[in-house]
Amino acid sequence: MTLRLVLLAVAVLVTGTVATALCGRRDRSALGVGTVAAAVASLLGIGASAGALLGAPRTATVVASWAAPVGELRVGVDALSAFFLLCVFTVSGLSAVYGAGYLRPSAGTRRLAPVVAFFQLLVAAMVVVVIARDAVLFLAAWELMSIASFFLVGFESEREEVRSASITYLVASHAGVVLLILFFALLGQHAGSFGFEAFLDAGVPEYAGALFVLALVGFGTKAGFWPLHIWLPDAHPAAPSHVSALMSGVMIKMGIYGLVRALTFLGPPPSSWGVVMIGVGAVSGVAGVLHALAQHDLKRLLAYHSVENIGIIALGLGLGMLGQSHQQPAVAFAGYAGALLHVLNHGLFKGLLFQGAGSVLHATGTRDVDSLGGLARRMPVTATCFLVGAAAISGLPPLNGFVSEWLVFVAAFRSSGNLPAGWAVASLAVAPVLALIGGLASACFVKACGVVFLGEPRTAAAASAREAGLLMRAPMVVGAVLCAAIGVAGPWVLRLLSAPALALAGLDVVPPDAAGPLASVSRVAMVTVGVILALAIGRALLLRGRDVRASATWGCGYARPTPRMQYTAASFAEPLLTPFLPVFRREVHTTPPDGFFPAGSRDEEHLGDRADAALRPLVRGLATLLGRTRAMEHGRIPLYLAYVLMTLLALLAWQAAVSAGWW
Amino acid sequence: MLDSVLHIAVLVLFPPLLLGIINRTKALFAGRRGAPIVQPYRDLARLLRKGAVYSRTTTWVFRAGPMIALASAIVAGLILPLVTPRAPLGFAGDVIAFAYVLALGRFFTMAAALDTGSAFEGMGASREAAYSALAEPALFLALAVLCVPAAAASFSTALPASAHGLPHPALLAAAGALAVVLLAENSRMPVDDPNTHLELTMIHEVMVLDHGGPDLAFVVYGSAVKLFVTAALLLHVLVPVPAGGGAVGLALLLAGEVLVGVLVGAVESTMARLRLQRVPQLLIAASVFGAVGLAVQIFQGRP
Numbered sequence: 026m027t028l029r030l031v032l033l034a035v036a037v038l039v040t041g042t043v044a045t046a047l048c049g050r051r052d053r054s055a056l057g058v059g060t061v062a063a064a065v066a067s068l069l070g071i072g073a074s075a076g077a078l079l080g081a082p083r084t085a086t087v088v089a090s091w092a093a094p095v096g097e098l099r100v101g102v103d104a105l106s107a108f109f110l111l112c113v114f115t116v117s118g119l120s121a122v123y124g125a126g127y128l129r130p131s132a133g134t135r136r137l138a139p140v141v142a143f144f145q146l147l148v149a150a151m152v153v154v155v156i157a158r159d160a161v162l163f164l165a166a167w168e169l170m171s172i173a174s175f176f177l178v179g180f181e182s183e184r185e186e187v188r189s190a191s192i193t194y195l196v197a198s199h200a201g202v203v204l205l206i207l208f209f210a211l212l213g214q215h216a217g218s219f220g221f222e223a224f225l226d227a228g229v230p231e232y233a234g235a236l237f238v239l240a241l242v243g244f245g246t247k248a249g250f251w252p253l254h255i256w257l258p259d260a261h262p263a264a265p266s267h268v269s270a271l272m273s274g275v276m277i278k279m280g281i282y283g284l285v286r287a288l289t290f291l292g293p294p295p296s297s298w299g300v301v302m303i304g305v306g307a308v309s310g311v312a313g314v315l316h317a318l319a320q321h322d323l324k325r326l327l328a329y330h331s332v333e334n335i336g337i338i339a340l341g342l343g344l345g346m347l348g349q350s351h352q353q354p355a356v357a358f359a360g361y362a363g364a365l366l367h368v369l370n371h372g373l374f375k376g377l378l379f380q381g382a383g384s385v386l387h388a389t390g391t392r393d394v395d396s397l398g399g400l401a402r403r404m405p406v407t408a409t410c411f412l413v414g415a416a417a418i419s420g421l422p423p424l425n426g427f428v429s430e431w432l433v434f435v436a437a438f439r440s441s442g443n444l445p446a447g448w449a450v451a452s453l454a455v456a457p458v459l460a461l462i463g464g465l466a467s468a469c470f471v472k473a474c475g476v477v478f479l480g481e482p483r484t485a486a487a488a489s490a491r492e493a494g495l496l497m498r499a500p501m502v503v504g505a506v507l508c509a510a511i512g513v514a515g516p517w518v519l520r521l522l523s524a525p526a527l528a529l530a531g532l533d534v535v536p537p538d539a540a541g542p543l544a545s546v547s548r549v550a551m552v553t554v555g556v557i558l559a560l561a562i563g564r565a566l567l568l569r570g571r572d573v574r575a576s577a578t579w580g581c582g583y584a585r586p587t588p589r590m591q592y593t594a595a596s597f598a599e600p601l602l603t604p605f606l607p608v609f610r611r612e613v614h615t616t617p618p619d620g621f622f623p624a625g626s627r628d629e630e631h632l633g634d635r636a637d638a639a640l641r642p643l644v645r646g647l648a649t650l651l652g653r654t655r656a657m658e659h660g661r662i663p664l665y666l667a668y669v670l671m672t673l674l675a676l677l678a679w680q681a682a683v684s685a686g687w688w
Numbered sequence: 689m690l691d692s693v694l695h696i697a698v699l700v701l702f703p704p705l706l707l708g709i710i711n712r713t714k715a716l717f718a719g720r721r722g723a724p725i726v727q728p729y730r731d732l733a734r735l736l737r738k739g740a741v742y743s744r745t746t747t748w749v750f751r752a753g754p755m756i757a758l759a760s761a762i763v764a765g766l767i768l769p770l771v772t773p774r775a776p777l778g779f780a781g782d783v784i785a786f787a788y789v790l791a792l793g794r795f796f797t798m799a800a801a802l803d804t805g806s807a808f809e810g811m812g813a814s815r816e817a818a819y820s821a822l823a824e825p826a827l828f829l830a831l832a833v834l835c836v837p838a839a840a841a842s843f844s845t846a847l848p849a850s851a852h853g854l855p856h857p858a859l860l861a862a863a864g865a866l867a868v869v870l871l872a873e874n875s876r877m878p879v880d881d882p883n884t885h886l887e888l889t890m891i892h893e894v895m896v897l898d899h900g901g902p903d904l905a906f907v908v909y910g911s912a913v914k915l916f917v918t919a920a921l922l923l924h925v926l927v928p929v930p931a932g933g934g935a936v937g938l939a940l941l942l943a944g945e946v947l948v949g950v951l952v953g954a955v956e957s958t959m960a961r962l963r964l965q966r967v968p969q970l971l972i973a974a975s976v977f978g979a980v981g982l983a984v985q986i987f988q989g990r991p
Binding site for chain 2: 401416421437457458472476573580596
């Protein structure tokens with residue numbers, strides 16, 4: 026039943042893609058058809074996956090097979106798939122509705138059919154990635170996902186930086202996919218088949234360590250682990266905002282899905298893999314948030330926070346692996362459950378934040394935070410939703426980010442019991458690292474909220490901003506409500522999570538001491554909300570009938586303040602970044618005042634990304650090298666037929682050589 | 689039930705007294721007679737009777753800041769055991785909730801400061817963000833030291849586990865880290881000067897420049913509760929909460945709080961504020977203390 030509904034959702038999406046493409050230049054109908062198809066598919070998919078997770082404690086794997094040239098194509102839905110399907114469908118539905126409002130003003134001036142069609146194709150590809158049960162189908166859907174998102178990133182292709190970002194993205198995805206093909210080829214050779222069940226039945230190959238590294242790097246490129254993230258801060262801001270929400274919210278999580286799916290093929294992980302995972306997570310988390318602090322482009326800042334949150338997910342996975350390898354069910358469960366819940370949570374609040382950033386861009390035409398300010402008075406709904414998302418991503422109670430980070434912390438604190446000292450150092454190190462990430466993230470989001478939405482507008486564009494339309498506001502409000510709901514609904518969240526987390530941890534029952542505390546987390550959240558409400562009522566009663574006046578901000582006696590005197594993003598972040606300067610590639614440009622009557626002077630400092638500087642030449646080199654193959658391309662069909670013929674002849678010759686025993 | 693009532697009563701009533709003790713200590717050091725110890729209660733009552741003036745720049749965030757800050761301090765106080773080993777909101781994993789509830793109050797205090805559009809308050813928020821982010825690892829390292837023996841992130845198991853005569857060396861290191869965190873989180877010397885009149889040198893006080901009336905009362909009361917609660921955590925690391933609770937626990941807690949008040953007052957009277965660039969070094973030193981304590985705790989009796 027679940028699988029049928031999911032396949033129906035895929036069918037709706039594919040039909041929608043075709044229908045949108047047929048709309049051609051009728052932009053409004055393309056937008057309408059595409060949005061309705063994506064919304065219907067997402068409702069179907071949410072119903073199917075949430076039903077599967079909440080209904081039976083374990084979802085049976087349903088396999089539908091049919092003959093195809095490359096063997097069998099299998100699909101199925103188990104607990105892990107159902108959980109990731111829930112993430113994909115929730116975020117894609119909200120983003121599709123938001124996109125309808127976001128793109129509507131462009132109708133008539135810009136062709137919308139391609140972006141709407143590729144959006145649905147991307148969602149369909151992600152769904153197929155999650156339900157695929159054999160390597161060939163998985164890789165085909167994976168490739169479709171990369172290509173669809175490449176065209177979405179390149180939507181505004183008239184801008185040079187968008188073209189460069191989309192090419193970088195394409196090269197990075199394909200560098201990753203080469204490793205994945207190798208991974209599946211080795212695994213397929215070992216198992217004698219490309220079906221996932223065959224991988225599970227074949228047992229653990231002796232080169233499992235090498236396979237783990239291949240999966241970590243291959244899937245990690247998509248997930249955006251540091252330093253494989255270099256495509257991410259370029260590609261996410263370049264895409265239209267509803268696409269950024271989808272890519273940052275769920276597409277990079279396909280890397281996490283692939284990684285955990287790969288882990289299930291490789292047997293119970295040794296402790297060293299857990300430590301590697303924790304190391305990867307710690308580096309991604311800290312480096313991601315530090316670079317986010319240094320950004321002044323709102324969408325780029327959010328993109329770096331995706332690197333940070335992928336790091337938090339990796340920390341949870343690493344703790345789960347350590348717990349699993351040392352037979353500590355409580356640690357394994359809490360680690361995996363925290364990682365999985367953070368996948369969902371990050372999808373929700375990052376989707377919300379990118380939508381908020383899109384509304385700001387829509388209203389003011391700029392993403393530079395230092396040209397904004399005071400938008401909370403002009404766009405109250407957007408500002409409030411963004412603030413909720415910011416508090417959630419900073420891991421603050423009573424919102425959802427706290428619940429998942431809490432699970433990861435609990436795994437770290439509980440792991441200290443029976444682990445040998447060396448492993449305990451690694452697992453306990455997660456606590457201060459995650460605390461540092463949390464502290465830096467909340468600093469960064471105070472900066473983002475404060476400089477963009479609070480204070481006085483710094484430019485005329487910010488001063489004349491208008492609130493976003495209903496189609497853009499509604500998904501943000503729904504996202505904010507979901508963030509709050511997960512924060513106060515601990516027991517329900519545990520029911521959603523337990524089946525996939527148990528499957529990953531290789532357990533049969535939820536450890537008895539895992540369920541109670543989540544209810545208590547919700548209790549703390551509700552008491553917090555209750556105390557705040559009580560204080561608000563008390564304050565309102567106190568101020569009733571008293572003299573409440575409006576005045577100017579106290580300027581310490583200075584009578585002529587201007588908005589330019591406000592703290593900017595750069596000045597806010599400066600004391601935080603100073604102790605961490607060696608992390609960055611610093612570029613300082615100074616033009617000192619010259620002569621007796623200096624015309625002007627300038628001081629600039631840029632904090633760049635060291636990974637970017639190190640890896641970008643590699644990407645460029647790869648692009649140039651592969652560009653050489655263009656010599657073979659002339660677009661003439663006879664030529665391609667000749668290539669096919671030559672390949673066929675070469676293969677025949679090889680086969681003949683092998684059977685003649687020359688090989 | 690009775691324990692919970694006692695817990696809440698202590699949490700609600702005593703914090704302003706701590707401010708009075710600190711101020712009296714400072715007055716004595718300076719050779720003055722000083723205000724009565726109950727002066728903070730009178731100040732709060734006076735503020736609560738006033739009206740309010742709001743800047744035209746501000747939004748609901750500015751008004752919500754003091755309420756959320758006070759609520760977060762109170763909820764943190766409900767999570768931490770005060771007079772008995774069990775707190776009203778204690779649960780398995782409450783250690784983390786304690787730290788993050790305090791972070792919630794800080795987030796909205798900083799956001800409210802930025803809401804005024806004043807450069808001074810932006811500066812205060814920026815410094816608060818920097819120092820609190822660096823204090824966070826030190827706090828969690830100290831909490832990890834407490835949690836390792838019982839392998840559970842819960843105050844009710846972590847704090848009594850330290851009950852064996854003199855404090856363990858690891859706990860002393862954790863207490864050192866917590867003492868620095870206490871001074872930084874509560875904006876006390878040598879990190880911040882709560883008394884200065886120069887906006888340029890302040891952190892916490894400059895963030896709340898624009899609040900007045902009941903809002904300012906919430907801010908002052910909230911920071912008193914936060915000081916009281918963080919001091920109680922430090923005390924419980926050194927002197928475990930007696931299992932019986934009740935009168936003994938109450939006497940121990942209040943004696944300890946008075947001692948902390950006198951010590952904070954003494955530090956404030958005898959030390960100058962650190963240069964701002966030096967503060968991160970102090971906080972990193974606190975993290976090192978915590979890390980040493982954690983290493984002792986982990987490697988003790990293990991291969």
